[in-house]
Amino acid sequence: MPEIHDRPPDGGDALLHAYFERRANLVRFFAARTGSLAAAEDLAQDLYLKVAGREAEGEVQSPVAMLYRMATNLLLDRARGERRSAARDGAWREATGSAVGGEDLAQEPPADEAVASRQRLRQLVEAVGELPPQMQRAFRLHKLEGFSHAETARAMGVSVKAVEKHISGALKALTRRLAR
């Protein structure tokens, strides 16, 4: 994805300034929520369009809080499946003078691009397969099958808190083993 918007704004818009200052953290926030770095970059780009296209409404009291409010709303829109029609999407991009490479923002990147080699895949499979059974089940249901924490808890007959503990434990164990 071309990073065509990553230059400082000319004007004195506090919100835009805050966006550029916090962009890396916003991408991290989106990544944590979606589980995907590519989706996070797309969302950060969407957020830029919202920030840049916003009518000036006087001083923003707390620009960072405003940014995260807008970011949270973007995620809600996405979760509700409010897909803008492709035509409207195109018109909007044209009007704001940006090209985002013609990608459907709601789609995940192709799996084969991200996983470079078979060997790495085997490492991933082994690492997940060797998590303790309950932790592994929670991790699979939540991260691989897309169950929410509550759905995972009900499917396993345990509390949401227990599921949260399993997931963070799994993430830590997998990072220790797999981080490069």
Place this chain on the structure above:
Amino acid sequence: MTGAIDRNDARLEEASEWIVRLQRGGEAEALAFDAWLQSSEANRQAFDSVMGVLDEIGSAAPQLRAEDAVQRRRPEPRFSRRFYLGLGGLAAAAAVAVAVAPQALLAPATETYTTAVGHKRTLSLADGSIVEMNVASRMEVTLARKERRVVMGEGEAVFDVAHDARRPFLIHAGDRTVRVVGTRFDVRHRGDQLSVTVAEGLVEVRSGEKGRTFRLRPGQRLDHRAGSAQVQVAQASPEEVFGWRVGRLVYRDRPLREVVADLNLHFPQPLRVEDERLASTRVSGVLVLDDQPAVIRRLGLLTPISAVPSERGILLRRPAGTK
């Protein structure tokens, strides 16, 4: 993801906990997370390490899921702790690798599962059954002590039902009930049209409590329109009907109208057919569902059409010069 990471860094734990906490949503959590990131470069690095691994695993999710399915079919007593719950019907060998918590049996909760246009989803039910939901589908699942019950709204799914003679698996779709003991089959409920195709085992379809019952064997397909008294049973190829699971639709002498209706569940940009006569044209062939322009191009090889962008989606028409 720069530099070597310290694998014993307690920050990895904090970063992992943040990823979990943020799933609860809410602005306050988001701001607290931002503050944590701002407070040190080491925090940011720890987060990037965890996130890099999570992203990689997410990208490989299809392969990891496939691996899980392979493990599940292998009766490997590696995780013997899973047996401690002592299911009454452990003769139900298909349920072996999946833990069923006692609460799930005592207090049946109804879960609603949905998929959007273009999105599929695999459910691993607590009884060991696997349900692969096709695009634009909705169902409610209740696992009660005496029966397992699915109310199928609009949609299609392949059911791989864990054998459990004491708890029949019932699927309600429109005005018919599908009853299963343990088998693999596809149920398609779109509009008022119901189709059931069986790959393995035996499936009964009946209307109401005392209605007539049809028993379907592997390779048989039942078609029924809600409200009508008619039911048709014919031979069908399960591999063809189940093709959607691997991104493939197979048609034998079906009207273009039906093909377009299916495709519109897979792609957000709707297709329209110019007129009724063209919509009734019969189509036979296999469509691989990758990206929409490619699918339309292949559809053009099966039946002569041209695609024109229009205000309301893509218009399919006869190519110029043919009448």
